[in-house]
């Protein structure tokens with residue numbers, strides 16, 4: 001059985017357990033997870049219809065059908081420009097009384113389908129797909145590790161790159177080229193946040209010049225073979241700003257303690273609490289303004305989220321970031337981010353570069 005047959009069978013088993021008659025997925029990662037094919041996000045509908053107890057059918061624009069890989073026997077219903085794909089999907093749904101629709105499906109399609117199949121109850125596919133995707137197979141962890149190592153290579157290379165006198169945008173462009181050269185297929189983000197910009201966790205590249213004496217948050221990620229990388233390291237141009245070293249010692253301790261705490265059986269919220277309590281005890285609690293981490297896989301952000309209130313119990317195969325930060329408004333910011341995978345008896349860090357900051361020119 002191919003990986004896609006196994007995943008489709010697992011989806012159907014979950015649907016049967018939840019009383020869902022049909023699953024409809026369109027753009028986003030659910031479709032490539034189930035079939036190996038990613039839909040183009042466009043006004044032309046692509047939708048996989050998976051009945052709970054019959055073979056799935058991929059409804060796809062005729063002009064995109066040649067892109068579907070043919071190494072598994074997925075039934076295709078290609079539609080011509082003058083046909084109505086909503087009617088085709090509604091026809092496939094037949095008398096389904098409970099239909100789950102993918103979380104990222106455009107509302108223009110969801111609303112039209114709800115009108116066309118108005119007798120059905122429409123629910124979110126998230127509850128079905130989340131259970132499948134949250135535990136990675138060893139093949140998937142291998143893919144995440146390869147992506148992480150490719151990002152690590154770029155972090156290592158940046159230790160020898162000049163930062164001062166260049167704009168964040170210029171450094172970001174160089175990082176993007178290096179991510180591709182290191183084996184990524186796509187670049188998703190290159191955060192280069194120098195000096196006061198570092199206090200904004202998702203800062204976008206600017207034309208501001210990086211200066212001597214500034215701390216630079218470098219948070220980078222892309223996709224390799226369908227799986228995401230995401231790592232953050234700190235770079236100091238010359239000398240660290242006032243107060244930085246004391247906070248950085250705390251941040252490193254918090255990040256290391258949270259990573260070490262990761263194991264099957266502990267909750268996602270408990271891992272967040274380990275890092276947060278160390279940062280709070282040192283007096284920086286108000287400056288750690290986001291959750292500890294997010295799951296990662298085909299999407300950069302997916303379940304499980306490491307945040308207070310999430311009592312998801314960690315299991316082997318789950319993968320997520322551990323990324324505490326301390327942000328001082330108008331001065332500087334700092335974050336350390338590793339992707340870790342839960343193993344049978346603990347965790348594996350997929351990123352391996354030193355967590356010390358690098359001093360650059």
Ligand code: ZN
Pocket residue numbers: 202
């Ligand atoms: Zn983020």
Ligand code: ZN
Pocket residue numbers: 219220221230231232337
């Ligand atoms: Zn990141």
Ligand code: ZN
Pocket residue numbers: 230294321323337
């Ligand atoms: Zn992240």
